[in-house]
Amino acid sequence: MTDGGRPSSEFLSEAQEIIESFSRNLLALDAQSSAPELDPELLNSAFRAVHTLKGLAALFGAGSITELSHALESALDGLRLGRIQVDRDSLDVLFESVETFQALLAGLGRDGPAVEIRGLLERIGELTEEQGHDRPDTTLVGLDPSVLGVLTEYEEHRLRETIRLGRRLFRVHASFSLIAIDVGIEAIKGKLKTFGEVITYLPSADASADDRIDLDILLGSEAELDAIASGVAGDGAAVFELNPLPDSTGAPGSKTSDPKGKDKPSRPSGGASRSSGTAGASRPAGTSRAATADGASRAAGAEGSRSSSPATRSASVEDRVGDDTSFPPHGGGRVETEEGGTTELSLRSLSRTVRVDLSRLDSLMNLIGELAVVQANFASTLDDLRAQPGTADVAREFQAHLRTMDRKLSLLQQGVLEVRMVPLGQVFDKLARVVRRLGREADKEIRLNISGAETELDKLIVEELSDPLMHMIRNAVDHGIESREERMSAGKSAVGTIELRAFQKGNRVVIEVEDDGRGLDWRQIRRTAVRRGLVTDLESRELGMQQVVDFIFAPGFTTRETATATSGRGVGMDVVKTNISRLSGMIDVDTVLGKGTKFAITLPVTLAIIQALVIETAGHTFCIPLNSVLESIMVHRRQIHTVEGHEVISLREKTLPLLHVSRLFDLRRPSENHEREVEQRIYVVIVGLAQHKVGLVVDELLGQQDVVIKPLGRALRSVPGIAGATEISGGRTVLLLDVSTLVEEALAKPDAPPGRSGFGRDGSTREGSSRPFGSEGPSHAH
């Protein structure tokens, strides 16, 4: 955007939230689009979202966003008034708008080519112009023309819809004292909403006293008159059933079984939709049946439990939509007027949430980490104190305080960590849009089942996850799910299914992407691997299925001969793997040929504070993230064997390659004089990376500690094998090992044991080391 300089982060995050809520509404609409009836509240929410966005964008001078939301607002208005059909084409345009909004937002404040919105605006324009052609012409008869005259277009539309769907129409007459009118209206509307849809409420003409106001509320419902009457009995309201349907005699095509509906409890049959006739307004309003509140009380129990379905549905949608957006839940009931209601909503933010820049939380986290260091220093001071004679009492008191501080500190840490947590739903919603779009592009019908969207992860991890998950979803749509014909001939349902699941497992979160497609053909993968020279033909024969399947994570690997627009160009799974391991996560594949493929990503809940194992080797201290440590053992030198020049140990009948941290990093002891004598026993830290396990040889295990990871900055960020730095007790700054890179590096060495060569190698810089690290003065020869 060229206008308006740098957008405020406030605007960005608020606009983002609005667009996300808009997108959720669209997804819900898409899911309902084949149903006979749409939840009107979804369209209303979408309309309000865009309206709010328009106001916000105009305020911040984001021209293109304002323009687009303005056009979209008109289209959505047409949709909610029933002038435009909610169908695939109109939804396509709406979904495209979501993408465009996001592109526009991303482009804000950044130089570069402006996002082109002309095409989209034209398509929205076409949509808007169509309106009016297909106008439903249910005639509203039986209603007082004076009432009809004051209905807004939207209210009239809802009225027609109510009739079209064969619902009953009720007039609820209530009287309120002027003083308590707002409370009274809310109360009665809340009750009425459980029965159906409040279409409008109008001041009644026959006001009885000066200090009272009488209102007529129009209610569309499937419930019985008696049930509604008893529902609002406490509010002193009278309920009348109206019958606005035209007489069958004058309405060709009308199938209303009993237009008068007088004493029949059965509702008008569902076919009563579009009665197209123009039968005269012979029936005056409110003639059909009346039951006063007191009179209806006897029928209370019978019908009271039957709440109408639209109410329950819209409630569940609101649960989802209303969680973190700035839109208040609509259950409280607000006037759905065309202009007034929406304006009111956009000005009020009822959510009790605060938006915080992540960097502020980071600095809080840093402070907590430093406090932990201070606390560790206190502990060592306590030890010093104990060594002094005659200090036992003071020391005991000191220790008690220290313990309290320890507890409070971990509570504080826990609290800040929880603030950083966001539900995965944000990402999942984006993926749902991707599935929809890709499915249509590939002409495959795909159902996406999402579960565990409420699972929470650190905001940073969630952000980093969206790209890898996107790749995996693309793969599932393009490679996984077969074409409709292929599925049919394989005896599968024509509709493909992708399951997106998230759940917490201990202190880790597992995300699974599973499709019921064709599965991975491991023989074909093996052939491709041989053809690409990743393994020799001979070596490949020794590989197990799991090892072969792992080749899909090799850079540039694809079994496709031709690339499609979405995938098949061989970039993807290696990126996925790299991104996941950067988050100290692991990825596993499980596939059955012809049945489907399941990818499972396991991630730590947070990266801000981790538990680390502090080790020492060649006089240098390092931390290893505890979540990748399987166990630490002590091994006698006798137990080390060599296989083709590589040191290995046997652990529970499995052979484990050994890596010396000091050799990997070319470490020298700071002082050569104190050359450590060769110990007979060595410590081995067993670390695991997906299916691969490796033993890291170290000199000392110094213990475990919670550490705050600090980034190394631009210059040192890409040092292979180092994930960051952290401060440990004693105020020392130490490096945190990037276990996944080290393990991969070891496995990728050209002289690695057979079966592993060439796998997972990504870039030659990984091997570099310039000088004996940590040595003083000129370098020594090996």
Place this chain on the structure above:
Amino acid sequence: MPTESKDLWHALLRSGESLATEDDYEHGYAGEARRDLEQYIAFRVARETYGLSISQIGEIAMQLKTTPVPRTASFVLGIANVRGTVIPVLDLAERLQLQPSTPDRDARVLIVRHEGEQYGLAVDQVVGVVSIAPEDLEEAPGAIGSTRGEFIQSLARRDGELVIVLDLSMLLRPKDFLAPLASAARRNR
């Protein structure tokens, strides 16, 4: 830290910078006031005098405790923790391919800000603040040594002494921080 400001004070005196006296405050500063003078911190590395704009320097620290980082270029002394932020520390002599001298009591670490991040530059001695007029700066001559030239932004002559103004963006080029590839071969020998 008091010692540093004292250092700077002395340095200022040594460099002949005119300082406002009490009399000046009373009767107005009589010294010539030029607005276009830019202030530089002058420091010594291997007996040569270098300068960096004062706006690039966040603070001057005494020796920092560094943790060495493997697989980095030889000029990377390691990382240091400056009030909770981890910053890389460079040996400026090594970076400029000069003869390194053993650090003594005068040695300091300049903490510079560059593109939103901080870096430490280990130098032999901080000389002080010097003001340099734009006309006294000359563009770096193309070939002062072969590699060193790219780190030099401009040269200034002050009181008969040459001040070499460094170009931070070249000095702190991220790709140089990683260990050169050639060493991999050496390691495998």
